[in-house]
Amino acid sequence: xxxxxxxxxxxxxxxxxxxxxxxxxxxxxxxxxxxxxxxxxxxxxxxxxxxxxxxxxxxxxxxxxxxxxxxxxxxxxxxxxxxxxxxxxxxxxxxxxxxxxxxxxxxxxxxxxxxxxxxxxxxxxxxxxxxxxxxxxxxxxxxxxxxxxxxxxxxxxxxxxxxxxxxxxxxxxxxxxxxxxxxxxxxxxxxxxxxxxxxxxxxxxxxxxxxxxxxxxxxxxxxxxxxxxxxxxxxxxxxxxxxxxxxxxxxxxxxxxxxxxxxxxxxxxxxxxxxxxxxxxxxxxxxxxxxxxxxxxxxxxxxxxxxxxxxxxxxxxxxxxxxxxxxxxxxxxxxxxxxxxxxxxxxxxxxxxxxxxxxxxxxxxxxxxxxxxxxxxxxxxxxxxxxxxxxxxxxxxxxxxxxx
Amino acid sequence: xxxxxxxxxxxxxxxxxxxxxxxxxxxxxxxxxxxxxxxxxxxxxxxxxxxxxxxxxxxxxxxxxxxxxxxxxxxxxxxxxxxxxxxxxxxxxxxxxxxxxxxxxxxxxxxxxxxxxxxxxxxxxxxxxxxxxxxxxxxxxxxxxxxxxxxxxxxxxxxxxxxxxxxxxxxxxxxxxxxxxxxxxxxxxxxxxxxxxxxxxxxxxxxxxxxxxxxxxxxxxxxxxxxxxxxxxxxxxxxxxxxxxxxxxxxxxxxxxxxxxxxxxxxxxxxxxxxxxxxxx
Amino acid sequence: xxxxxxxxxxxxxxxxxxxxxxxxxxxxxxxxxxxxxxxxxxxxxxxxxxxxxxxxxxxxxxxxxxxxxxxxxxxxxxxxxxxxxxxxxxxxxxxxxxxxxxxxxxxxxxxxxxxxxxxxxxxxxxxxxxxxxxxxxxxxxxxxxxxxxxxxxxxxxxxxxxxxxxxxxxxxxxxxxxxxxxxxxxxxxxxxxxxxxxxxxxxxxxxxxxxxxxxxxxxxxxxxxxxxxxxxxxxxxxxxxxxxxxxxxxxxxxxxxxxxxxxxxxxxxxxxxxxxxxxxxxxxxxxxxxxxxxxxxxxxxxxxx
Numbered sequence: 001x002x003x004x005x006x007x008x009x010x011x012x013x014x015x016x017x018x019x020x021x022x023x024x025x026x027x028x029x030x031x032x033x034x035x036x037x038x039x040x041x042x043x044x045x046x047x048x049x050x051x052x053x054x055x056x057x058x059x060x061x062x063x064x065x066x067x068x069x070x071x072x073x074x075x076x077x078x079x080x081x082x083x084x085x086x087x088x089x090x091x092x093x094x095x096x097x098x099x100x101x102x103x104x105x106x107x108x109x110x111x112x113x114x115x116x117x118x119x120x121x122x123x124x125x126x127x128x129x130x131x132x133x134x135x136x137x138x139x140x141x142x143x144x145x146x147x148x149x150x151x152x153x154x155x156x157x158x159x160x161x162x163x164x165x166x167x168x169x170x171x172x173x174x175x176x177x178x179x180x181x182x183x184x185x186x187x188x189x190x191x192x193x194x195x196x197x198x199x200x201x202x203x204x205x206x207x208x209x210x211x212x213x214x215x216x217x218x219x220x221x222x223x224x225x226x227x228x229x230x231x232x233x234x235x236x237x238x239x240x241x242x243x244x245x246x247x248x249x250x251x252x253x254x255x256x257x258x259x260x261x262x263x264x265x266x267x268x269x270x271x272x273x274x275x276x277x278x279x280x281x282x283x284x285x286x287x288x289x290x291x292x293x294x295x296x297x298x299x300x301x302x303x304x305x306x307x308x309x310x311x312x313x314x315x316x317x318x319x320x321x322x323x324x325x326x327x328x329x330x331x332x333x334x335x336x337x338x339x340x341x342x343x344x345x346x347x348x349x350x351x352x353x354x355x356x357x358x359x360x361x362x363x364x365x366x367x368x369x370x371x372x373x374x375x376x377x378x379x380x381x382x383x384x385x386x387x388x389x390x391x392x393x394x395x396x397x398x399x400x401x402x403x404x
Numbered sequence: 405x406x407x408x409x410x411x412x413x414x415x416x417x418x419x420x421x422x423x424x425x426x427x428x429x430x431x432x433x434x435x436x437x438x439x440x441x442x443x444x445x446x447x448x449x450x451x452x453x454x455x456x457x458x459x460x461x462x463x464x465x466x467x468x469x470x471x472x473x474x475x476x477x478x479x480x481x482x483x484x485x486x487x488x489x490x491x492x493x494x495x496x497x498x499x500x501x502x503x504x505x506x507x508x509x510x511x512x513x514x515x516x517x518x519x520x521x522x523x524x525x526x527x528x529x530x531x532x533x534x535x536x537x538x539x540x541x542x543x544x545x546x547x548x549x550x551x552x553x554x555x556x557x558x559x560x561x562x563x564x565x566x567x568x569x570x571x572x573x574x575x576x577x578x579x580x581x582x583x584x585x586x587x588x589x590x591x592x593x594x595x596x597x598x599x600x601x602x603x604x605x606x607x608x609x610x611x612x613x614x615x616x617x618x619x620x621x622x623x624x625x626x627x628x629x630x631x632x633x634x635x636x637x638x639x640x641x642x643x644x645x646x647x648x649x650x651x652x653x654x655x656x657x658x659x660x661x662x663x664x665x666x667x668x669x670x671x672x673x674x675x676x677x678x679x680x681x682x683x684x685x
Numbered sequence: 686x687x688x689x690x691x692x693x694x695x696x697x698x699x700x701x702x703x704x705x706x707x708x709x710x711x712x713x714x715x716x717x718x719x720x721x722x723x724x725x726x727x728x729x730x731x732x733x734x735x736x737x738x739x740x741x742x743x744x745x746x747x748x749x750x751x752x753x754x755x756x757x758x759x760x761x762x763x764x765x766x767x768x769x770x771x772x773x774x775x776x777x778x779x780x781x782x783x784x785x786x787x788x789x790x791x792x793x794x795x796x797x798x799x800x801x802x803x804x805x806x807x808x809x810x811x812x813x814x815x816x817x818x819x820x821x822x823x824x825x826x827x828x829x830x831x832x833x834x835x836x837x838x839x840x841x842x843x844x845x846x847x848x849x850x851x852x853x854x855x856x857x858x859x860x861x862x863x864x865x866x867x868x869x870x871x872x873x874x875x876x877x878x879x880x881x882x883x884x885x886x887x888x889x890x891x892x893x894x895x896x897x898x899x900x901x902x903x904x905x906x907x908x909x910x911x912x913x914x915x916x917x918x919x920x921x922x923x924x925x926x927x928x929x930x931x932x933x934x935x936x937x938x939x940x941x942x943x944x945x946x947x948x949x950x951x952x953x954x955x956x957x958x959x960x961x962x963x964x965x966x967x968x969x970x971x972x973x974x975x976x977x978x979x980x981x982x983x984x985x986x987x988x989x990x
Contacts (some may be wrong), residue, residue, distance in 0.1 A: 023678045029598055030675070037481035040630075077626065079539065079635065091460040094626070104626040106635065113948030120410060121950060122538050215923040216950035217740065242741035244948070250926050253933040256839055257923035259944055262649035273838045285462065286650050368712045380462065411776040416885040420779065423771035426834035427859075428788070430852050431795045431865055450821020490709075501696060510703060514709050515978045516971040519905070520713070521912030523939045524963045527946060528716045551713060574767055583695040605797060615914035615939070621947060640801040644915060647805050662805050666798075673794055 063268040074102035076363045081108040082115020082128030084260040085279045086347045089380045090128070096378060097370055103363045111260060113217025113243045121348055125360055127350040129289050130219025131243070132325035141323075144353050146397045148369060149328060149346035149390060152312055153383045154303040155223050156343070158288040159275045161188060163203050166289065169302060171196045173294035174231035174334075174342075180275060181211050181228070182235070183249040188273060196294075205273070208254055212267045212276035216256025223329065223345035224277045230334040231296070231342060256279055280311050281382025295342040296334050302342050308384045311340035317389050321397040322353075344384075354402050361401050369400040371379040433636020435666070441501040444658045453660060458625050458642070461651040469661050474628045475542060475621065475636035480610050482546035482632060487610070488603055490550075491557030496587055499565040510558070518555040522615040525551050540622025542629075542636035548616040553557065553606050561601030564595040601676045608672045613663065614640040639665050705842030714967070720963035724954055732961065736927045738945070740952040747962045749927040753843060754966055757917065758910035760847025760931070761854055762903050766849070769859040770899070774888055776859075777799040777866045796856030800915050807849035808919040815848060820932050835930035841922035849920050850910045858906040865898035865981065867893065869988055897984045901909040905977035908970040914939035938962045 020028075080090075087109040096104040110118075112129035116137075119127030132138075132147050157177060159170055176193055179185040179391045185192065187206055196202040215222045224245045228236035240246075249255040256271065258264035267285050268276040280303055283290050292300040301307045314335035318325055325348065334342045355361040372394040376385045446453050449466040456468025494514075498507040529548040534540055568591050576586040592599065622635025623645065629636055639661050646658035688696075724732065728745065735746030777790055820837040827833050832906075869891055877887040892899070922934020923944060942959050949955035 026675060027679060034481050034484060037477060077623075077624075077629075077634070079622070088461050095460055098626070106622075106624050106626040108623045110947050113951050116634065117948050121535055123534060123540065177428055208836070208838070215944045217945070217951065239742065241950075244738070244740050244945075246737050246739040246742075246744070246925075250924055253835055253924075253926050253928055253930070254838065255924050255926065256841065256934050257944070259648055259918075262651075263923075265650035266648070267839070274839075282650065300764040337753070409886075413883040413885045416888070417779070419770045420774050423768060424775040427768035427772040427855055428791060430811070431791065431868060433800065433810070437806060437810060438802060484892040490702050490706045493699055494706045497696075497703040500699070506700075506703065506707070510707050512975065513707060517710050517713075519908035519912050519970040519974045520967055521914060521939050521963060521970070523914045523942050523946075524717060524912075524967055525713065527942065527960065527963065528713050529719065530946075532716065554710065558706065582691055584698070608797050608799075612801060614799070614801045614804075615943065620942060638798055638918045640915075643801050643805060647808065648919070658805065662802055666802055669797070669799060671795070673797065677790065 010111075026400060046262070054258055063109045073363050073366065074358060075104075076359050077104045077106060078126065078363055078367065079106050079108075079124040080115075080126045080128060081110055081118045081124045082350075083112040083130050083347055084109045084262060085130050085153060085220050085345075086128050087261075088281045088285070089151060089153075089383050092378060092380050093371065093375050096374070097367060100370070100374075101366060103366065105367070106186070109260060109262070111214075111216040112222070116350065122348065125351075125355070126364065128347060129350060130345055130347045131222045131329050132346070132348050133350065135324060135326045138326060141248055141322075143322060144352055146351045146400055147325050147348045147369075148321050148393045148397050149315075149317060149325065149348050149386060150394060151347045151383050152308070152315075152332075152344055152386050153347065154280045154308055154341055154344050155220055155227070155277050156280050156283050157277050157291040157293060158268050158283050158305055159266075159291055160272055160289070161205065161206050162272055164200060164289070168200050168203070170291045171294070172202070172288070172291045173300075174228050175233060175235050177275075177293075178228045178232040178236040178323030180209055181213070181247055181249050183252040183254065185209065185210075186254075207273040210271050210274040211247070211249045211255045212258055212264050212271070212274050213247050213250075213255060213260075214244075214264060215259055218260075218281060219243060219347070220277065220345075221245065223333065223343060226329055227333045227343045230330075231294075245299075255385065279382065281380055284382050293342050296336055296340050297340075299338065301339055301341050305384070307339050307341040308344055310337040311335050311342070311344040312384060312387060313337065315346070315387070317387070318395070319389075319393075321400060346386075351397065352403065353400055365398040365401050368394045407451065438659070438662050441659040442661075442666070444659035446663060447643065448501060449660065453664075457627065458657060459653050461649070461654060461658055463653065466653065466660075469642060469657065469664070471625050471628050472637045472639045472642040472661065473664075474630065475545075475624070476611060476638045476640075478542050478632060478636060479546045479549060479617075479621070479638060480607060480628065482542065483549040483610055484603070484607055487550050487553045487557045487606055490554060490562050491561050491602075491606075492599075494558050495561035495565050498562055499591075500583065500587070511562075514555045514558045514562075515528050518559065520552075520555075522552050522613060523618070526616050526619045529616075532622055537633075539633075540620060540624075540635040542621065543631045545617045545621035545636060545638065546632070548620045549610045549613055552613060552616050553610050556609055557602060557606045560605060561599060564598035564602055565591055567596050567598065597679050600679050604676045604679075608669055612669060612673075614644050617641050618644075699851065717960055717964050717967060720962045721957055724957035724961045727954060728958070732958065733965075736925050738925050738941075740945075740949075740955045743954050745954065745958045746925075747938075747941075747958070748964075749925045749940045750936040750941045751965060752927060753921065754911055754937040754939070756843050756935070757847040757921065757937055758907050760844065761851035761910040761913075763852025763906045763963050764848050765854050765858045765906050766903060769862060770773060770892075772855070772859050773862040773866055774892075776863060777789050778888060792856050796860060798853075800853055800913065803849065803853045803916040804919040807852075807916055809847075811849055811852075812840040812845045812920055814847050820844060824932060831929045832931050835928065835933050837932040839922065839934065841920055841934050842932045843921065843935045846921040846935075846937065847931075848916050849916050850913045853913065853916060854906045854909050856983045858902050861902035861905060861981070862895070862899055862978075865895050865984070868985055869894055892972055894988065901977040901980035901984070904973050904980075906971040908977065911966055911970045911973075914943060918943045922926065932989065938966045940978060954960065 070227045090107050096106055115127040116129050118124045187205040189206050227242040229241045247255055255269050261282045264276045264278050265282045268274050292302045294300050314331055316331040328346055332344050372391045379385050452470045455470050459467035494510050498511055501507050525548050527546055533544040572590050574578045617638050624635035624637050642662050643658045646654040732747050736749035737744055737746040816837050823833045877890050917940045919935040921937055921940050924934040925936055926933055946959055
């Protein structure tokens with residue numbers, strides 16, 4: 001080995017490196033870097049994972065008014081997962097909350113079903129789901145979970161028809177949408193759709209409708225299918241309601257699945273003559289055309305603050321976060337009101353009543369209180385602030401959380 | 405007849421050239437588009453791309469992908485040593501004791517499992533590691549990466565060791581070297597370049613795995629986490645999530661991250677070329 | 686001859702880590718098998734005779750994803766055959782010196798590239814390209830062939846996924862074919878040129894000699910294509926729709942798992958059904974890889990004169 005000979009010549013380390021082949025040096029440096037990172041990680045395991053992530057202190061500006069509790073909590077990370085519905089709003093809240101208190105919230109936008117699943121397996125600290133826990137699930141965990149419908153947002157029907165100008169609005173009702181998603185209405189210039197849209201009937205093209213739906217287990221799907229079931233007079237049956245349904249249009253080959261609200265939006269944007277259902281903020285941010293839906297009073301409404309607030313008035317919200325919330329969706333979808341938007345839905349945050357980690361429990365309590373006091377001043381376009389009773393629910397939930 | 409043959413010859417050459425160009429063209433196009441799309445994004449974001457946090461869907465500025473870079477480095481650093489050790493020892497076993505039923509079993513299993521769908525490994529690690537650990541973590545991700553990289557590492561090392569001519573083994577035994585000394589002082593030094601290539605290629609593979617981390621790493625993008633038992637993110641996972649979303653800002657970050665990944669992969673590849681370009685024994 | 690004590694110690698010292706490797710890999714297979722037993726017991730053969738995904742009603746039919754995986758891999762192998770055979774011939778016969786090393790390096794580079802990069806490029810550029818320049822013309826000109834009978838609505842389809850995966854396995858198959866081609870003894874080539882054959886005829890003879898190895902390479906490529914996840918998720922369309930038309934959206938098993946596994950725990954049988962679907966794919970992949978690699982080894986020992 002020639003470097004052993006060099007050693008015998010008692011050359012200094014630097015001269016030895018100078019004499020080595022370039023490639024050897026390169027590979028040596030890479031190995032040294034890997035070894036350093038590996039040793040650091042191993043030391044981390046040994047001396048406990050309770051070390052906070054290093055950069056939290058440098059990333060957040062020091063909050064101006066900190067109580068002693070929040071200084072202790074700086075650097076705590078809350079893990080959440082669930083509905084894609086709420087993700088744009090939650091990421092704004094997380095950013096502001098982190099600036100204020102230094103507590104980080106990491107949210108995986110994987111769908112309501114996955115969120116509930118991960119929450120019950122205790123892999124994440126809180127879950128977000130559009131529909132509340134079903135009655136059976138609630139009965140199973142009675143007393144140990146808290147739910148709060150902390151946001152409301154409409155599910156809008158978006159479409160991509162190049163022939164229709166941006167200022168014209170396509171009108172649809174539940175029967176038409178149900179028939180589209182069952183595969184019974186095939187072309188955009190179908191007679192029934194034309195009869196709903198006398199002004200733009202001549203613009204509707206003779207092209208096949210591509211129906212985009214959610215390929216994952218989605219709360220948005222549950223809200224959408226509940227509306228179709230309630231409002232379509234029997235066309236859409238009860239067994240087609242749920243977070244993950246077997247869409248009849250899929251069997252005709254004219255259906256495309258998208259992952260998350262994000263996937264559906266992207267598909268509708270890219271595929272001409274398609275129709276899909278997404279949460280309102282996704283439609284706004286990506287400039288999609290929104291259809292006007294016929295509500296229970298017989299009017300065609302598009303989502304605006306007024307139409308949403310009118311629908312919101314009908315929400316039957318329980319008084320305690322421990323209660324069963326399974327009736328709330330039914331009360332607010334296809335609700336009465338001249339101008340109410342028919343597909344308004346809640347989105348819930350689901351928490352345990354007891355957490356083993358006291359710091360996480362404190363951080364969660366702080367977050368809920370912050371949302372009730374501050375958060376509702378920063379509502380992102382596309383969501384609607386819930387009624388006052390929800391703010392009280394948030395405070396009650398914050399008080400219910402205990403740690404062992 | 406003579407001219408028919410000539411014609412066939414010319415046609416064949418033409419066909420081969422055309423199809424070969426068709427085979428290489430997609431990759432060249434891919435590299436070109438990734439660089440064009442990605443480097444503009446990185447140039448716009450500047451150095452902040454490597455130190456900042458990812459943007460929220462509705463923000464204007466590009467931010468950065470620091471959590472993903474850190475996560476990739478940590479998971480690679482965690483999984484590489486174990487993969488290399490296990491693969492190396494198993495390769496030594498199979499070269500030294502080729503007729504042993506254990507070696508035959510290892511060989512067969514490694515060959516067969518090279519094509520296992522990586523998503524299956526992700527599912528398994530989720531069930532066996534993430535749920536008992538009550539959380540996603542970089543450790544779970546590293547375990548998944550190890551399982552996937554093991555057949556490859558084993559194959560590389562085994563080929564490297566097998567390529568040493570048997571004349572060296574005979575010479576070593578002739579001077580009464582013990583078996584361990586033969587391995588450490590004769591085979592590994594002779595095969596060291598191929599072994600290094602094996603390590604580097606394993607690292608390249610581990611760096612670019614997406615499906616393995618889907619259910620194990622946890623998508624932690626809020627800040628740079630350095631602890632292996634905390635959730636982490638990785639560059640391919642970020643690209644996967646962001647490219648399937650409709651937000652333009654996220655698409656641009658995804659292109660930037662893709663360009664970064666491609667550059668990192670090319671760097672590793674060039675390193676292997678540098679090592680192997682030396683005279684082979 | 687009895688192995689000495691030293692030899693035995695050597696063996697024992699190698700044992701722990703090697704057995705761990707074997708144990709880890711076998712444990713993975715066992716986990717998959719154990720977890721999928723439930724669904725086989727409960728559903729039986731109903732699982733593979735229908736195509737439906739309805740976890741709320743606990744009705745599952747995996748025919749579409751399984752056929753989708755097989756169809757995309759078959760298409761991928763076809764693409765790889767058309768593209769990599771000429772490429773290997775090109776590298777082996779027509780290129781020399783600098784050009785040869787450059788092209789070989791490019792092929793090796795392609796081979797190890799992270800598949801997410803392929804997925805991003807395929808979903809943004811390849812799919813629209815295929816839709817406009819290949820699928821729509823084919824549908825217009827040849828609609829009577831059942832393979833092309835449906836109108837490509839979105840470009841995301843079994844066809845697109847097959848071609849994208851095919852492009853990603855081209856380097857792998859090329860490397861295998863090249864290795865096989867270069868291990869044919871010079872003797873055959875010299876003999877061909879000796880009787881005055883043209884390059885085309887020589888190559889024909891060499892290919893026919895290497896045919897078992899080429900078929901084995903394609904089988905290994907098929908096994909690799911079966912396991913491809915990221916490219917499939919990005920290009921296949923995610924729809925449980927089964928038809929004979931290649932241009933319709935469909936599902937592969939990996940794409941199904943990527944979409945559905947995260948929420949599988951909410952429902953009683955979803956998880957075991959997903960495990961059983963991956964078991965089918967893993968079994969096919971294992972059998973094929975094993976068969977492919979042993980064929981190549983046997984062929985190599987036969988061809989060396």
